[in-house]
Amino acid sequence: MMSLAQPLPWLLAAATAALNLPLGRLRANATRRSHRWFGLLAAPVFLLLALRHAFALAWIEALPLATGMLAGQFFGRRMAQPGEPSPLRWRTAAYAALVAGLLLFIGAPAQAKSPNQWDRLDANEPAPAFSLTDQSGRRTALTDFRGRVVIVTFLFTNCTDVCPVLPQMLARVDQLLSDAEKAKLAYVGISIDPRRDTPQRLREFIKSHGLDASRWTLLTGSVKELTKAANDYGVVVRPDPRLDFVHNTVFVLIDGKGRLRTEFHGLATPTDEIAKAARALMAPPAKKR
Numbered sequence: 001m002m003s004l005a006q007p008l009p010w011l012l013a014a015a016t017a018a019l020n021l022p023l024g025r026l027r028a029n030a031t032r033r034s035h036r037w038f039g040l041l042a043a044p045v046f047l048l049l050a051l052r053h054a055f056a057l058a059w060i061e062a063l064p065l066a067t068g069m070l071a072g073q074f075f076g077r078r079m080a081q082p083g084e085p086s087p088l089r090w091r092t093a094a095y096a097a098l099v100a101g102l103l104l105f106i107g108a109p110a111q112a113k114s115p116n117q118w119d120r121l122d123a124n125e126p127a128p129a130f131s132l133t134d135q136s137g138r139r140t141a142l143t144d145f146r147g148r149v150v151i152v153t154f155l156f157t158n159c160t161d162v163c164p165v166l167p168q169m170l171a172r173v174d175q176l177l178s179d180a181e182k183a184k185l186a187y188v189g190i191s192i193d194p195r196r197d198t199p200q201r202l203r204e205f206i207k208s209h210g211l212d213a214s215r216w217t218l219l220t221g222s223v224k225e226l227t228k229a230a231n232d233y234g235v236v237v238r239p240d241p242r243l244d245f246v247h248n249t250v251f252v253l254i255d256g257k258g259r260l261r262t263e264f265h266g267l268a269t270p271t272d273e274i275a276k277a278a279r280a281l282m283a284p285p286a287k288k289r
Helices: 008-029 035-054 060-078 087-106 165-175 199-208 223-232 271-282
Strands: 119-126 131-134 139-141 149-155 185-191 216-220 237-240 244-247 250-254 259-265
Touching: 008 035, 008 060, 008 087, 035 060, 035 087, 131 199, 131 223, 149 165, 149 271, 165 185, 165 271, 185 223, 199 216, 250 271, 259 271
Parallel strands: 149 185, 185 216
Antiparallel strands: 119 259, 131 139, 131 216, 149 250, 237 244, 250 259
16 A cells, blocks of 8 residues: 555656546536536546556545546646537547546556565564454563564454465475474464454464464454554555455564564565574574674
8 A cells, every 4th residue: 555655646646637638628618517528527537436446545545646637627628629529529538538447447456566576674673562462362462472583474364365375374484494493483463453353263263274372373452552563563454345454464573582673575475585584583693702
């Protein structure tokens, strides 16, 4: 999900304004409230909604597009020359916008990254603190994991898209580690769905996915608590009518002293890279000469 501080919504707004200039010119000369007038208004509105869908923009992020549409219509009307538009001209313009919008709706929403891309970010800073409720109903804080490397990810139990893949990926990480290394590693999954993810639902998720409850901690909490945790770790969550929620995939590695050391972004992150990074954090610090 993008923000208004990023250039894409404004670039799309400029494109929307440019596309609306000829549509505005034609609508200015169409008889008010005629089928031509409505057609030349409906086409750009549909195109705006299609652009919002195609680039997965939140409603607030689509406001520049609406501004661009209105600006293009306004200046297009100001540039109009007298004369009723011919049927060929207004139908060509309206149908072109409608077909373009239809193609944008048919396609899958664009993502910030290709599904085959992933990123690694290294750091050495205090990990954002949290204190949430685990699958047993106990309050659990980040400080409870001192002495172990922690891999934190975000999910929700009703998810049928990405979330079931995350435990599978981390299970493959386990396969690359020795028993001694596994004993030094804990997995934490923080829910983004506070209304449905009760401790009982978290226990059912652990059981249904065959997770080791001694090494897996799933956490839930209030809307305020989980929103803060997601924001602190840079996880963006937005509603989606088909998937309930859409959120970015992240694996955050925290060392035994509670410091954030590595972040992996993307579902295509190689599990051997996660295992290698976790193993490096388990190694004793090199002695200074």
